Amino acid sequence: MTGARVGSALTDEQAAVRDLVREFAREEVRPGAREADAEGSFPEDVWDGLAELGLTGLTVPEAYGGSDADETTYAVVNEELAHGSLAVATALSVHCLVTSCLAEFATDTQRERWLPEMAEGRPVGAFCLSEPHAGSNPAGMSTTAEHDPDADEYVLNGEKQWITNGSRAGVAVVFAKVDPDDPDSITQFLVPADAAGFEVGPSEEKLGLRASDTTPIAFDDCRVPAANRLTEEGRGLSAALGTLTGGRIGIAAQAVGVAWAALEAATAYAEEREQFGEPLSEIQTIRHKLAEMSTDVAASRLLVREAARRAEAGEDARVAAAQAKYRASEAAMSVANEAVQIHGGYGYTVEYDVERFYRDAKVTEIYEGTTEIQKEVIARGLFDTR
Amino acid sequence: MKVLVTVKEVGEADDDFEIEGTDIASSDLEYDLNEWDDYAIEAAVQLAEAGIAEEVVAVTIGPERAEETIRMALAKGADRAVRVWDDAFEGTFADVSSKVDVFEAVVDEEEPELVLSGVQAADTAFGATGVALAERIGFDHAAVVNDLDLDADAGVANVHRELEGGIEELTEVDLPAVLTVQTGLNEPRYASLRGIRQAQRKEIAATDLADLGLTPADVESTLTLTEMYEPESDSDAELIEGDAGEAAGRLAEVLREKGVGA
Numbered sequence: 259m260t261g262a263r264v265g266s267a268l269t270d271e272q273a274a275v276r277d278l279v280r281e282f283a284r285e286e287v288r289p290g291a292r293e294a295d296a297e298g299s300f301p302e303d304v305w306d307g308l309a310e311l312g313l314t315g316l317t318v319p320e321a322y323g324g325s326d327a328d329e330t331t332y333a334v335v336n337e338e339l340a341h342g343s344l345a346v347a348t349a350l351s352v353h354c355l356v357t358s359c360l361a362e363f364a365t366d367t368q369r370e371r372w373l374p375e376m377a378e379g380r381p382v383g384a385f386c387l388s389e390p391h392a393g394s395n396p397a398g399m400s401t402t403a404e405h406d407p408d409a410d411e412y413v414l415n416g417e418k419q420w421i422t423n424g425s426r427a428g429v430a431v432v433f434a435k436v437d438p439d440d441p442d443s444i445t446q447f448l449v450p451a452d453a454a455g456f457e458v459g460p461s462e463e464k465l466g467l468r469a470s471d472t473t474p475i476a477f478d479d480c481r482v483p484a485a486n487r488l489t490e491e492g493r494g495l496s497a498a499l500g501t502l503t504g505g506r507i508g509i510a511a512q513a514v515g516v517a518w519a520a521l522e523a524a525t526a527y528a529e530e531r532e533q534f535g536e537p538l539s540e541i542q543t544i545r546h547k548l549a550e551m552s553t554d555v556a557a558s559r560l561l562v563r564e565a566a567r568r569a570e571a572g573e574d575a576r577v578a579a580a581q582a583k584y585r586a587s588e589a590a591m592s593v594a595n596e597a598v599q600i601h602g603g604y605g606y607t608v609e610y611d612v613e614r615f616y617r618d619a620k621v622t623e624i625y626e627g628t629t630e631i632q633k634e635v636i637a638r639g640l641f642d643t644r
Numbered sequence: 645m646k647v648l649v650t651v652k653e654v655g656e657a658d659d660d661f662e663i664e665g666t667d668i669a670s671s672d673l674e675y676d677l678n679e680w681d682d683y684a685i686e687a688a689v690q691l692a693e694a695g696i697a698e699e700v701v702a703v704t705i706g707p708e709r710a711e712e713t714i715r716m717a718l719a720k721g722a723d724r725a726v727r728v729w730d731d732a733f734e735g736t737f738a739d740v741s742s743k744v745d746v747f748e749a750v751v752d753e754e755e756p757e758l759v760l761s762g763v764q765a766a767d768t769a770f771g772a773t774g775v776a777l778a779e780r781i782g783f784d785h786a787a788v789v790n791d792l793d794l795d796a797d798a799g800v801a802n803v804h805r806e807l808e809g810g811i812e813e814l815t816e817v818d819l820p821a822v823l824t825v826q827t828g829l830n831e832p833r834y835a836s837l838r839g840i841r842q843a844q845r846k847e848i849a850a851t852d853l854a855d856l857g858l859t860p861a862d863v864e865s866t867l868t869l870t871e872m873y874e875p876e877s878d879s880d881a882e883l884i885e886g887d888a889g890e891a892a893g894r895l896a897e898v899l900r901e902k903g904v905g906a
């Protein structure tokens with residue numbers, strides 16, 4: 259009855275979660291997505307809904323009020339939510355990345371302090387890795403966290419860039435070097451957003467994902483107790499590898515959600531729109547486009563499921579996650595592109611959702627490791643004896 | 645008190661569907677919890693949360709496939725479920741009285757003080773099961789309830805009933821009672837991830853007629869589906885054009901022609 263998982267099939271519980279989030283995305287997320295995009299404001303009421311469903315505690319251990327979801331459930335939730343709105347799904351996945359880091363690295367006291375509240379939706383988490391001059395190469399970061407032995411505090415200085423949830427967040431996981439001259443000294447810290455010297459900049463004006471706030475965050479002599487150091491000095495990036503791999507699978511799943519939304523919209527439009535006395539769906543060129551799009555979506559979804567399965571089984575999922583992220587984000591971009599094409603001139607206007615899918619899809623090729631970086635990871639898997 | 649909620653999995657047809665024999669092709673149906681039963685479940689769960697109901701039991705007549713839907717009721721907070729099915733139901737079109745036979749037997753077993761039932765099922769839309777059950781088991785009842793305030797100490801349910809023509813009846817029903825629930829009674833919640841996980845461990849007791857002390861003869865239906873077809877429909881809608889004055893004039897003309905306000 260529990261329905262053991264066979265191949266890419268879901269267990270009964272995973273299928274029930276999928277159905278739940280699908281309904282929520284259809285009823286509560288998608289209807290407001292266009293307006294949120296146009297206004298560039300995050301739908302906080304949707305976030306409250308996510309919290310009620312327990313999704314803000316997706317990667318919080320049960321002991322702290324979360325549901326400690328397996329990788330497949332995590333992927334399914336991300337796909338379904340992104341099918342409703344990529345901006346909302348991205349905000350949630352970053353929040354989840356932060357709770358994962360806290361669950362894994364924080365002291366019991368800090369977990370107790372933050373996780374139950376975060377599981378209930380607020381404070382929202384932000385993940386501060388990228389910098390103005392260090393994106394694909396985070397090792398090149400210049401933010402520092404110098405230890406002040408007298409106060410037993412770390413003093414953070416530097417600038418982070420492209421921080422999702424930047425203005426909504428109440429707490430951040432921040433990566434910084436404890437020794438400015440040592441590239442191997444990157445360490446992870448827990449920084450409350452109300453700490454003195456935590457300065458949130460203005461939101462970026464973006465091509466897509468416009469309902470999600472992306473801001474710079476500056477640290478100006480921002481002090482945190484030594485107990486807020488999450489990882490051993492110098493272990494900031496490597497310790498977080500597993501978490502980041504999981505995050506990548508989540509982003510890949512979101513890309514599948516966007517691609518699927520675009521495919522659905524294009525299919526419906528092709529049935530409805532008539533030219534030359536017949537619906538577009540009778541024209542072979544269009545039918546074959548849709549066939550290719552549908553195959554892209556299905557293939558991407560399977561790569562995501564396989565990466566999730568590996569991660570769940572405790573296998574090394576780095577290459578599988580990179581493959582899923584690379585393939586699914588390219589599928590999102592090309593399927594959204596063809597969806598606009600199938601809509602013709604109407605697809606180029608805000609009257610139809612496909613123009614938003616098109617703008618949103620692009621970012622999946624950029625954040626959480628660009629396509630080029632994913633290919634590097636995959637190639638390393640081919641040539642290295644790791 | 646124990647609350648029994650009757651729930652049904654109903655198939656909803658896609659926009660385009662095929663008819664196979666006397667039914668819509670199952671590939672064109674999407675199965676879901678009957679909308680009105682969702683309100684009934686919500687009402688029961690709210691009673692449990694208010695400390696009034698000690699146990700909420702969902703009961704359904706349905707094949708194994710229905711468990712997925714029933715589990716949603718469990719995920720929303722029902723404590724356990726009873727699923728009644730028997731070969732005798734296979735391929736038949738159950739009438740109200742055979743369903744009532746089954747539910748009567750379940751009520752005998754469960755001894756609830758309150759039975760909540762959707763006002764109707766979205767597929768057959770008989771709208772009769774709840775009230776017919778009340779009659780059979782000798783409970784008081786109120787149909788088409790859209791507001792409920794239960795005074796457990798006094799053993800009374802204060803309800804609003806929706807009547808025709810926008811009229812509401814405010815009435816009291818003595819417990820034990822059957823209430824059939826109308827849209828608007830509450831806002832059904834979404835299940836939560838935790839609820840879904842707990843629901844996987846909750847009991848769905850598979851029960852057949854013999855378990856209930858019934859025989860196939862007891863539930864023999866007086867109804868047979870003889871034909872399923874889509875009624876021919878044609879519309880001749882007139883789109884009224886012109887400015888407000890012209891449109892209103894034309895509308896008045898049409899209404900007069902049709903005999904309105906003559």
Ligand SMILES: Cc1cc2nc3c(=O)[nH]c(=O)nc-3n(C[C@H](O)[C@H](O)[C@H](O)COP(=O)(O)OP(=O)(O)OC[C@H]3O[C@@H](n4cnc5c(N)ncnc54)[C@H](O)[C@@H]3O)c2cc1C
Binds near residue numbers: 388393420422634
């Ligand atoms: C909307 C949005 C939200 C984001 N949210 C967050 C967040 O919450 N937290 C966070 O830390 N970051 C976040 N990011 C940052 C994101 O992860 C980076 O933008 C990304 O890693 C790329 O870095 P970059 O922009 O500096 O580009 P660069 O690293 O400058 O890359 C420019 C181009 O060069 C290519 N390139 C670079 N190095 C190589 C190489 N070795 N081989 C081949 N090609 C290469 C890249 O693929 C790219 O095409 C977000 C970004 C966006 C746009």
